[in-house]
Structure formats: structure tokens, C-alpha cells
Amino acid sequence: MFKQAFKNIDDVIWKEAGCASELDYTEQTSWLLFLKFLDGLEQDKAMEAELEGRKYAFILDLPYRWxxxxxxxxxxxxxxxxxxLTGDDLRDFVDRELFPYLHGFxxxxxxxxxxxxxxxxxxxxxxxxxxxxYNLREIIDHIDELRFRSQTEKHELSHLYExxxxxxGNAGRNGGEYYTPRPLIRAIVQVVQPKIGESIYDGAVGSAGFLCEAFDYLTAKGxxxxxDHNILQTCTFYGKEKKSLAYVIAIMNMILxxxxxxxxxxxxxxxxxxADIQDKDRYDxxxxxxxxxxxxxxxxxxxxxxRTGETAFLFLQHFIKMLKAGGRGGVVIKNTFLSNTDNASVSLRKLLLESCNLHTILDCPGGTFQGAGVKTVVLFFEKGAPTRKTWYYQLEPGRNMGKTNPLNDADLAEFIxxxxxxxxxxxxxxxxxxTIDPATFDLSVKNPNGGEAIIHRSPQDIMDEIAALDSESAKVLGNIKKLLSGAAHD
Structure with missing residues (x-):
């Protein structure tokens, strides 16, 4: 039922000239889902209060409730x-009354x-x-069919939202900005092994994939x-996000x-x-x-x-500073960080090796991130003692990865x-x-067992990818025709 509702919502949003990309669909679905969720949450709390003989103070005034x-x-x-409400009355209420009222909070x-x-x-x-x-009314009617009350319902909705x-994430060249492959995140979480009572932080939270997977890991044990539940809800997961769309998506993803x-x-x-970060600001x-x-x-x-202009290098300094003594990190970074010869890269590697135990480096294959043609590594470290030995693992799934054959959990099982x-x-x-050169602190991936294997693609892999790309092109062309047809009727 949920899957069909999501498809129906997408079909209606496609008709909107103001919604031209997957980013727009997700954004517009998100604010409506959020208000529907908030209504259910308030109804549950009001019912709970009534059973306990007390009055519940609703967050939203009556005219603005779902x-x-x-x-x-x-x-x-x-x-x-x-x-x-429907038509212009509905649109005007949402734009001129609902949004300004909610922003005022x-x-x-x-x-x-x-x-x-x-x-x-x-x-x-x-x-x-x-x-x-009229489109908005149709979408709202589909959203209203969804239920967030039980864990089963939330679980199914969270899968669809993911x-x-x-x-x-796969729609544009900046895909990795919004979407880190979940099998990679799950592997990182399993290596870091968070425990209930520890605080978990992501200062570049994106769609909150790391925090959501850590939550699933901690709750899966039963x-x-x-x-424990109260700790997980209130004082375990923390994140910061600069971009407004990613912020909204992160909130909704964690709620689901x-x-x-x-x-x-x-x-x-x-x-x-x-320099302003104190002990009370740090995380496990x-x-x-x-x-x-x-x-x-x-x-x-x-x-x-x-000082460097490279965003990721500034973030790595931030993460090291934000960890408590004995705190653990699992951070994805571009593999050129390991060997760049500029002063900032050398200084940052020196800082990492001297202030943390960089115990593991996972070398990820090209194609790990769809839409982003860079090779990455994952740094696993513990703050508080210098590095004595670093263990490298070169991930080689034995195939070229692309949209038709992305990274999966089985690929990472041996590494874990x-x-x-x-x-x-x-x-x-x-x-x-x-043995690390004290002048360069070079950490390059140099497999003493023969280096990086060359993976030859099979003809079937190539044919599958061509078919997938043809299918995507046909979909895009179909949607353009829909938009043109709609414009002609207008």
C-alpha cells in the first residue's frame, strides 16, 4: 500500500512545472510527510494524556493542524x-498562512x-x-493514506524514503553529497561498534544515513x-547540516x-x-x-x-577536535588525502597520526559512490594515543561497479x-x-601483495549498464513530453 501511495505522489508531482528533479520530489514529499507525522504524534500524545487524566497542550493551533x-x-x-480546501484556496492557505505560521515557531x-x-x-x-x-489536494489525499503509528509502518516507510x-543522490554529479551507500555505512558502524550510552556525532549529516544506520544497529540487538530507549531518543545521536534541503531530509529520515x-x-x-570547543561539546x-x-x-x-580551502580536510580537523579522549571515528575521505604533498595535507596526516591511533584504512574501489567519480578511503581511528601500526584492506568486489551493480553488504563481509x-x-x-616517512607522512595504499587488481568488465555487465542507461533516458524523455504536453494545454 505504501509503495503505491509513494508512486501516486510522484506521478502527481511530475505534473508540476516547479518540480523538475528528484531533489524537488523528495523535498516536497518531505514537508508534507513531516506535517502528517506531527499530526499523528500529537494525536498519540493527546490520547496518552487523556488516559492519564491530564490535558495535552497541542503544539499547533487548531486551524493549522493536519x-x-x-x-x-x-x-x-x-x-x-x-x-x-482545494484549488487556489488550498495553495493560498499553504503559501500565505500555513508556512509563515510554522516558520514563526x-x-x-x-x-x-x-x-x-x-x-x-x-x-x-x-x-x-x-x-x-488541485495537484496539491491530490498529493495530500495520498499522504493522508499513510500511517506512522506502528513500528512496522515506520519501518516500511523508512525503506521507501531511503x-x-x-x-x-544518484540523480546528479553531487550524488555523494546526499547519499553514502548504506552497505558501506553499515560496515563502518560494525567496525566502530557503538554502544548504548555513547554519543554519536556527524557534523556533515547529509540525509542522516550514518545516524539512522547506527540507530538500527543499536536497536537490532533487542x-x-x-x-535504553530514552537514551537513544534523547542523548545519543547528534548532527549538523549546512544545506537546507539536506537538513529537512535528515530530520524526516530520522523520524521515519x-x-x-x-x-x-x-x-x-x-x-x-x-579553539572554542570544550570538553562538554565532545562526543564518543x-x-x-x-x-x-x-x-x-x-x-x-x-x-x-x-588552513586549507579543501572542505574535507577542515572537517577532519573538526572531527578530531570533537572526539573525547578515547573516542572512535569512522570517516570517509578522498584517497588523495593519503598522498598529497601540499603543506596542509602533510600537516593533517601528521596531526592524525600523532593525536590518534589510525588503526585501519579501508581502500574503496572506484564506483563506490554513484555519480561521483572519485576514489575514497575510510579512516578508522581512536583519539588519545599516537598510531603504532595501521592495517590496510583493499576492497575488491571482483567486478566493475556501477548503477546496475552497486556495492552490497556481501562485498564488505570479509573486511568486517x-x-x-x-x-x-x-x-x-x-x-x-x-616506517612512515617523517617528512611526508605518506599513507598511500601500496599493497605489498601485488597492488591493485585490474578488473575487466564482462560483456554482460556492459550490456546491463547500457540497458539501464537506455531505460533512464526513456524515462527522462517521457517526463519531458508530459511537461510539454501540460504546458500546451495550459
Whole structure:
């Protein structure tokens, strides 16, 4: 049912001239899903309060609740089409009354970690791009069919939402900015092994994939106490995100995974001066895939002891600083970080090796990130003691990876198993820190067992990818025809 509802929503959004990409679909679906979720959450809390003989104070005033403007019901609980706004009336209410009202919550909120603040932040950053009130009515009716009440329902919705994020991530050349392959994240989480009671931080949170997978990892073991659940809900997961669309998606993704009030702050992480970070600001674990290739302004670089325009290098300094003594990190970074000869790269490798135990480097194959043609590595480290030995693992799935054959959990199973013992193999080896050149601190991936294997693609792989690309092209052309046809009728 949920899958069909999502398809129906997408079909309607496709008709909108203001929604031209996967990013727009996900954004517009997100704010509506958020309001539908908020309504269900408030109804549950009101019912709970009634059973306990107390009065519940609703967050939203009555005219702005989902049940009032989006999906009014009659006495039998069925949709009341006479009361439901549509057409220009609906669009004007959303644009001129609903969004300004919700944005106002930011000023009224007690702090950035409250649901009120997040409501204000979300509706101050995004705009309604569904300009036809009739299309908006149709989408709302489909959204209203969805239920968030049970864990099973949330689980199914979270899978569908993850699929939307994946499509959005794969849609453009900056795909990795929004979507880190979930098998890679799951492997990183399993190596870092977070425990209940530890705080987990991602300062470049994107769509919150790392935090969601860490939540799933911690809840999968079962037998959690009420106290455990409360810890997971309130003081385990923390993130920061600069871009407004990613911020909204991160909030919604965490909600669908079961975290009702995510501790995600909308801010430019790199605008914080490292000198101002105190012990109370630090976390037990950092899990992240910071954006790479970006260039930060000079005034932002002033916040860091090692000054560089490369965004990912600034983030790595930030992550090291944000870890508590004994804290653990799993961070994705471009593989050129290991060997670049510029002063900033050399200084940063020196900092990492001297302030942390860089115990593992996972070398990822090209094609790990769809839409991003860079090779990456994952750095696993523990803060507080210098590096003595680094274990490398060269991930080689034995095939060329692309959209038709992406990274999967099976590809990483051996790495997760062998990493526990740091055993040598044709794909893995260790390097003593004492042998690292103190002038360059070069950490290049140099497999003593024969180097990187050349993977030859099979004819079937090539044919499959051509077929997939043809299918995508046909879809794009079909959608363009729909838009042109709609414009002609207008």
C-alpha cells in the first residue's frame, strides 16, 4: 500500500512545472510527510494524556493542524470533501498562512533541540513548489493514506524514503553529497561498534544515513529497557547540516527510523572556531562522509590551525577536535588525502597520526559512490594515543561497479570479519608507524601483495549498464513530453 501511495505522489508531482528533479520530489514529499507525522504524534500524545487524566497542550493551533486544513473528517471518520480546501484556496492557505505560521515557531522555541525549533527551521528554509492547488489536494489525499503509528509502518516507510534519497543522490554529479551507500555505512558502524550510552556525532549529516544506520544497529540487538530507549531518543545521536534541503531530509529520515525529535542543527559546522570547543561539546563517536572538493572562504579557514580551502580536510580537523579522549571515528575521505604533498595535507596526516591511533584504512574501489567519480578511503581511528601500526584492506568486489551493480553488504563481509584480527591476506597488510616517512607522512595504499587488481568488465555487465542507461533516458524523455504536453494545454 505504501509503495503505491509513494508512486501516486510522484506521478502527481511530475505534473508540476516547479518540480523538475528528484531533489524537488523528495523535498516536497518531505514537508508534507513531516506535517502528517506531527499530526499523528500529537494525536498519540493527546490520547496518552487523556488516559492519564491530564490535558495535552497541542503544539499547533487548531486551524493549522493536519486534521483541520489537509484532511478534515466527518463524524464517521471519513474524508469530508465539503470542508477540505482545494484549488487556489488550498495553495493560498499553504503559501500565505500555513508556512509563515510554522516558520514563526523558530522565534518561540526554547532551543534548537526542540520540536518547535525544528518546525520553524524547516518551514523557513523550504518553499511549497506545488503551485496547482488541485495537484496539491491530490498529493495530500495520498499522504493522508499513510500511517506512522506502528513500528512496522515506520519501518516500511523508512525503506521507501531511503529509496527516494538514493534516487536523489544518484540523480546528479553531487550524488555523494546526499547519499553514502548504506552497505558501506553499515560496515563502518560494525567496525566502530557503538554502544548504548555513547554519543554519536556527524557534523556533515547529509540525509542522516550514518545516524539512522547506527540507530538500527543499536536497536537490532533487542532486549532494550525503557531507559535504553530514552537514551537513544534523547542523548545519543547528534548532527549538523549546512544545506537546507539536506537538513529537512535528515530530520524526516530520522523520524521515519523512529527518532521523534532528532538532535540535528541547521548550521555551517565549519564556521565554528576549533579553539572554542570544550570538553562538554565532545562526543564518543564520529561517523561521517564530509563533502570533498569544496572550497571554503578565507574567513572560515581562520577557524582551523591547519588552513586549507579543501572542505574535507577542515572537517577532519573538526572531527578530531570533537572526539573525547578515547573516542572512535569512522570517516570517509578522498584517497588523495593519503598522498598529497601540499603543506596542509602533510600537516593533517601528521596531526592524525600523532593525536590518534589510525588503526585501519579501508581502500574503496572506484564506483563506490554513484555519480561521483572519485576514489575514497575510510579512516578508522581512536583519539588519545599516537598510531603504532595501521592495517590496510583493499576492497575488491571482483567486478566493475556501477548503477546496475552497486556495492552490497556481501562485498564488505570479509573486511568486517578480517578487521577484527587485522590479519594479513592478499587484500590486507599492516604498516608500522615507525616506517612512515617523517617528512611526508605518506599513507598511500601500496599493497605489498601485488597492488591493485585490474578488473575487466564482462560483456554482460556492459550490456546491463547500457540497458539501464537506455531505460533512464526513456524515462527522462517521457517526463519531458508530459511537461510539454501540460504546458500546451495550459
Amino acid at each position: 486534521e483541520s486544513w489537509a484532511a478534515p473528517k466527518d463524524n464517521d471518520g471519513k474524508p469530508d470533501h465539503n470542508k477540505a 523558530k522565534q518561540k522555541a526554547d532551543g534548537p533541540n526542540t520540536i518547535e525549533y525544528k518546525i520553524g527551521e524547516i518551514f523557513g528554509e523550504i518553499k511549497n513548489k506545488i503551485h496547482s492547488g 529509496a527516494k534519497i538514493k534516487n536523489m 532486549n532494550l529497557t525503557t531507559s 527510523h523512529g527518532i521523534e525529535t532528532p538532535n540535528i542543527i541547521h548550521t555551517n559546522t565549519l564556521a565554528e572556531n576549533l 563517536i564520529v561517523l561521517a562522509n564530509p563533502p570533498f572538493g569544496g572550497k571554503e572562504r578565507k574567513e572560515v579557514q581562520q577557524n582551523f590551525p591547519i 570479519e578480517v578487521q577484527q584480527t587485522n590479519a594479513d591476506s592478499p587484500k590486507s597488510w599492516s604498516v608500522d608507524a615507525a
